[in-house]
Amino acid sequence: MGQISHEAADEDKPLDPAAERLRRKMVRLLAVSIGIMLVGVMAVLGVVVYKAVPKSGGLGATASSIELPADEEIVETALDGDRAMIRTRAGGIDRLYVVSLSDGRILKRLDVTRGEATRVGLRKAALP
Numbered sequence: 001m002g003q004i005s006h007e008a009a010d011e012d013k014p015l016d017p018a019a020e021r022l023r024r025k026m027v028r029l030l031a032v033s034i035g036i037m038l039v040g041v042m043a044v045l046g047v048v049v050y051k052a053v054p055k056s057g058g059l060g061a062t063a064s065s066i067e068l069p070a071d072e073e074i075v076e077t078a079l080d081g082d083r084a085m086i087r088t089r090a091g092g093i094d095r096l097y098v099v100s101l102s103d104g105r106i107l108k109r110l111d112v113t114r115g116e117a118t119r120v121g122l123r124k125a126a127l128p
Contacts, residue, residue: 064104066097083107 015023068074072090079085079101086097094112099105 064102066099066104066106068097 014020066086068086068088069090072088072095074086075089075094076087077084082101084099084101086099088095088097096108096110096112097106098108098110100107
């Protein structure tokens with residue numbers, strides 16, 4: 001029993017000045033570390049919320065148009081991000097247009113031509 005009261009008396013004694021300075025430095029380091037961690041977590045959460053919130057002014061915000069020749073008929077369209085591919089046909093000639101959806105500019109025009117097909121005889125293909 002004497003030993004238990006002796007340990008309680010040691011806990012109540014004030015620390016020597018060197019140990020007290022060390023304890024204060026450790027508490028200050030702990031407070032700074034917790035502050036930096038909180039700022040980091042808030043930054044990460046801010047980025048997640050920023051990425052999750054839908055942006056206004058999407059594709060429907062402004063109207064734009066592209067000008068195609070009068071005799072061309074649109075056959076097919078396809079979307080890829082902020083671009084569209086439009087396939088047209090006029091007089092048996094196919095054209096591909098790559099168009100920017102943000103401003104309606106024609107980024108690329110490709111004329112599709114058809115060459116003569118070559119045939120390989122079955123006997124030639126079967127020979128080793």
